[in-house]
Amino acid sequence: MRLGAHVSISESIALAPVRGRSVGCETIQIFSRSPRMLRKTKPIPPEQTKAFQDNMAKGGLVRAVIHANYLINLSSSTKNGLRYSRVAFVEELDRAQVLGIRDVIFHPGAHMGKGEARALKTIAESLDWAFDHAVAPDVAAVLENTAGQGTVVGHSFAQLAEIIKGSSHPERLAVxxxxxxxxAAGYDFRTPDGYEALLRNVGETVGLSRVRAFHLNDSKGELACHADRHEDIGKGKLGKDPFRFLVNDERFRDTPGILEFPGTDGGYRRELKLLRSFVTGPNPPTSPERPRGKRAGRGTA
Ligand SMILES: [Zn+2]
Ligand SMILES: [Zn+2]
Known part of the structure; x- marks a missing residue:
């Protein structure tokens, strides 16, 4: 696993890789714009893109992913809501393409009282609309599974698979x-058997090859609580074992594993160190040490 964290883009996107590097990241997740406003933003100037990519290479970072705006709801039940969400999602894809980033991670949507089946269908249609309107041939839309809070859909891998099946561009969708x-959605993977059962479920629904990233967060809430409340690794109800399984799993050697909590530099440093302390074996699939900078020849995206 390529460990990393969600880092801030305040001041400039170009500085995000520097921030990530300073806390010990091998990968980073960023917002490409303010995550809580839907209005149109200015395009990213070419010199900022170049500085971003240079800083990725200089810091020895192997990949960056984008987390889409939280307000986007690709299954909105209002005409305006759907329109704004789709346009904003196109913008996310376009910005990723400009930055040389191949993954835009997003929350599938919320049905707002209109039912899950309709929402899953609308999300697939919205994604097709976005792919047709974006200029982002190299970018994948990455569906993030949800806790199932409120009317949010995507809380089972079967639901994510249904969205993928409903789209005309399944090759551009990942998880x-x-x-x-x-x-929080009800999958218990705190034991080796539970972990393997989870991966079997993922394999039989969306397929393991579609898993493009992990968000590594412990849970404040109990199993199946349907509450989206992150906690420090090992301090929540998940505990340390699930993270031990993940960082030692050969199947995810090159998959980004991103911390999103607690969001502070000191917290990220501590948590990345903890995750690396779980790594065992002679050829572990996760770098047991903080990566060194200036690795020549590594891609930026
Ligand atoms: Zn998310
Ligand atoms: Zn969350």
């Missing part, structure tokens, strides 16, 4: 597994 959401 991000958030460990907190998975547990």
């Amino acid at each position: 991000c597994i958030d460990t907190c959401h998975t547990f």
